[in-house]
Amino acid sequence: MNYYAGLDIGSTAIKVALVDEDGKLAGAHVAASGSLFYKNAKEAFETLLAKLGVERRDVRYMIATGYGRKLYKEADDSISEITANGIGAHEVGKAHGGVRTIINIGGQDSKAIQIDSHGGVTHFVMNDKCAAGTGRFLDVAARNLEIDLDELGDYHFAAVAAPLTINSTCTVFAESEIIGLLANGHGKGEIIAGIHHSIAKRTVRLAKKVGLEDRVYFDGGPALNRGLVAAIQEELGREMVVPKHPQTTTAFGAAILARSEFLAEEREFVADDA
Amino acid sequence: MNGPLKTTTPVAPVPAATIVTAKTEPLPFGRTKQAQEAERALNHIIDDFDDNPKAMHYFYDLFRRVYCRGESIAAAGIRIGTTCIHAPEELVYAMGATPVRLCNGSYHYDQIGADFMPAKSCSLVKATLGMLCSENPVPRVGKLDLVVNPTTCDQKKKASAMLQEMGHPVFDLELPNVKESEASRVYWRRSVRQFVEELRRVTGRKLTRRNLKAAMARTQRAEKAFRVLDGFRRASPSVFLGKDAFLVVNAYFFDELDRWCEAVEALNAELGERLEKAIRAAQKKAPRIVFTGSPPIFPNLKLPLLIERAGGVVVSDETCSANRMLYDMTAIDEWLLNDMVDSLADKYLKPCTCPIFTKNEDRRRRLLELVTKFSADGVVYQAFAGCQVYEMEQRSVAQTLNEKGVPMLYIETDYSPDDEGQLSTRVEAFLESIKTRKRNRA
Secondary structure: OOOEEEEOOOOOEEEEEEEOOOEEEEEEEEOOOOHHHHHHHHHHOOOOOOHHOOOOHHHHEEEEOOOOOOOOOOOOOOOOOHHHHHOOOOOOHHHHHOOOOOOOOOOEEEEEEOOOOOEEEEEEOOOOOOOOOOHHHHHHHHHHHOOHHHHHHHHHHOOOOOOOOOOOOOOOHHHHHHHHHHOOOOOOOHHHHHHHHHHHHHHHHHHHHHHOOOEEEEHHHHHHHHHHHHHHHHHHOOEEEOOOOOOOOOOOOOHHHHHHHHHHHHHHHHHHHH | OOOOOOOOOOOOOOOEEEEEEHHEEEEEEHHHHHHHHHHHHHHHHHHHHOOOOOHHHHHHHHHHHHHHOEEEEEOOOEEEEOOOOOOOHHHHHOOOOEEOOOOOOHHHHHHHHHOOOOOOOOOHHHHHHHHOOOOOOOOOOOOOOOOEOOOOHHHHHHHHHHHHHHOOOOOEOOOOOOOOOHHHHHHHHHHHHHHHHHHHHHHHHOOHHHHHHHHHHHHHHHHHHHHHHHHHHOOOOOOOOOOHHHHHHHHOOOOOHHHHHHHHHHHHHHHHHHHHHOOOOOOOOOOOOEEOOOOOOOOOOHHHHHHHHHHHEEEEOOOOHHHHOOOOOOOOOOOHHHHHHHHHHHHHHOOOOOOOOOOOOOHHHHHHHHHHOOOOOOEEEEEEEHHHHHHHHHHHHHHHHHHHHEEEEEEOOOHHHHHHHHHHHHHHHHHHHHHHHHHOOE
């Protein structure tokens, strides 16, 4: 059986996805990026192969994406994570009646992407070089509050009072603002809900720049955080499609593209021969 | 300027005696930050692309000599620095002086110039100030007898007094805020006449019909050569890349006029041959881009290089460091000297598409014209962070292009190299979306 791989090397996590001959998702794996991008990406890929019992030679084509896409020389091709995200979200979104706007929050950036009915990117915007409103911001906040990242959602819903206002748009200043709120005796739940709303406001402003069209798809690591999802939906005033595995949409998109590029190359080869 | 280089990588221990001499002796020029920055940029421009036109080596060598080795380009006689394309260079040449455009593209000078301006200011203005406050600036333009500073954007206006404080004689060439009204036309004509007076004072020479005609003949040759070069960029598949086009016009800032014309004419001859032999500079399907906004100036060709390294081609531009500078030709057939000067003034006001003007429909019209003429697939809009007028015009330009179905990528950046990773993602995604669009249409 032939397989096609998508490898998304992000700033915080490495995501690998494998699709089979029919373009169906065979499996995916997420690992931390660490400081040795190349080594960790290679290991993540091998782990997934072992998990699925797939031989390396059966993977016929591989496309790398994400910030580290140029570093992975074994890949057959590379593509920007914006294009890959569009393709992946389009595919996953089919089960939900189709999606046209994507909100993606990653480790060091956030993006809003508009796609057409084929999954092609028509317009996109990214945040400026700044960690505010990204996964890194949540990371810093969780560390300040001495809780784990995956606990943020629970704390959000456990808040008894209204979400506090976090005014600082800079991650470093927000950090001191959080410390100040803690010192004033505010509860962690209210602070966390406040952080989520602050990120949600920034994200929605970004999404409005590309134009919101139904349906809105939300992915990237922070989409695992139920509290943040609720805050963005509240700011948006509408429901979003949040996939079961929000981290691997882009890797999945790259894998789908790997399959279609491989098939296109095969086709051309046959045509030349004839 | 050219201060001691901070070594970031550990080096082998040096004998104490060597360290003492290193402190007293000036640093070899090639090791200064400015020269290293230029060297890196030039290497990218040359080595990242195969099969550059042979005639481009004149320009590559010129930039290497001037920016990487610090060779002097000081012209003999009176030297007039300009900080903008609005200063009529024909008048300077006519009165026997040599103009040199001072707008600078170096991150090194941008950091030095940051002392003079608020935190979020235009890199170009900061770099120009940084260069002009240095004792021995690169390019080595020599002592300037006058700096002409057209009163364009707020930052350039306020730079005037700072330049004076640095000891440069400055002439503020007063530019109106609108270009359509008759009142501003009269105002601008008077400013240009005052400029002639100032030039007479500095050069001690008179402007005559004869020397103005001779000067216009010289600049016309340059404009003609540029137009021919520009024409080659309409070819599809492309025969000439935007990164080289920017470098060629950038050389016009400081190169000796006649020598520049010869070099461009030689380049045109070679491009003619290449077009005939169908030697391509890029792939047939390469997305064709019109570049607009804040001007790329060497060594800051960051964005055009990112576009072309990612497989796109910059087929045309609407910037004051290239197209806006040489595209509009001077063709004056007035009989009287005063009328000639007035017509020349008009040429410097009317066709200009700079966003400092209150209304600027011309810029949008021009962009649409370029997109059609050069069969472009999209527009990349660069705004230097802090250049308010370009930042503000982004909305109306995006809207106009959107109405015509032309995709546009807006990028806010500056001279620092630290956003290259982010920018390359955006540029690549933009080019990929153009390719997808074309494929779906086919």
